[in-house]
Amino acid sequence: MKAARIGLVCINFHSARATIRLFESLRDLDNRELARLIVVDNSSGSTEYEQLRQILEPWQVVVLKAPYNLGYFGGAAWALGWLRSNGCNPQWLIVSNPDVSIPQPQFFVRLLQISPEAADVIAPAIIIEGTGTDQNPFMRTRISHARLRVFRWIYSHYPVSVAYQCLAATKRIMSRVGRLVHERRALMAMERDIYAPHGAFVIFGAKYLQRAHLNPPGFLFGEEIFVGEMCRRHGLRVVYRPDLRVLHKCHETTGIIKSRRMVRFLKESFDALEAEFFSGEQI
Secondary structure (H helix, E strand, O other), X not given: OOOOOEEEEEEEOOOHHHHHHHHHHHOOOOOHHHEEEEEEEOOOOOHHHHHHHHHHHHHOEEEEEOOOOOOHHHHHHHHHHHHHHOOOOOOEEEEEOOOEXXXXXXXXXXXXXXXXXXXXXEEEEEEEOOOOOEOXXXXXXXXXXXXXXXXXXXXXXXXXXXXXXXXXXXXXXXXXXXXXXXXXXXXXXXXXXXXXXOOOEEEEEHHHHHHOOOOOOOOOOOHHHHHHHHHHHHOOOEEEEEEEEEEEOOOOOOXXXXXXXXXXXXXXXXXXHHHHHHOOOOO
């Protein structure tokens, strides 16, 4: 059996159906034997864990039950520790939401053809099913301290946050119309360095895993800014690669309008990001 060179970690939180669909999409990928496939179940109770084990373990997927809800990147960091303790130091580590699928049979082959010197974090094309919109590049340039403060204020007031989410959804719809969509598609076709990848599906290279870490200061959300800032701090590159493509059932696991609890987590994440990476900077 060939040694695993790719680790793919899916973080499940009461999304067993979507998680199973993701691994169904991987069953026919070329060079699948070069990937170690892992689910971290952050769900409370054991029902989903047992369901995932029953269905996925015959497909050579390792299902790990988290001791408590570790969060998104927290779960990924825990899975990376499991990989290393089991003799696997992956060349590439993929961290994925459940509501993603991989339609490219050559996805792993293409990933392994990328030189470790070419990118430290890869942002693939993340295509929203039904619209064709690419969610990457998520952030081309660094977020300003002032803008971060604005987001903190928005998510400090639930009615304001709902209005903002509605406006953002409207903007996404309008951006698909007419000339704008053609300009965006032309721009999206270009491989280039960016500040931050979309968090739904992020590929970390060995250099990132050696120099940086996967433990953001906040519990949930803000993973994109965290990755951008960690790369900035350690002199690492985030590269958008549109030749690698995944499909995303957007908002299937989190909902379009977030609950008060999720909005509170967002605000706390922005607080933590500001304290960790922006303290002392002028606004």
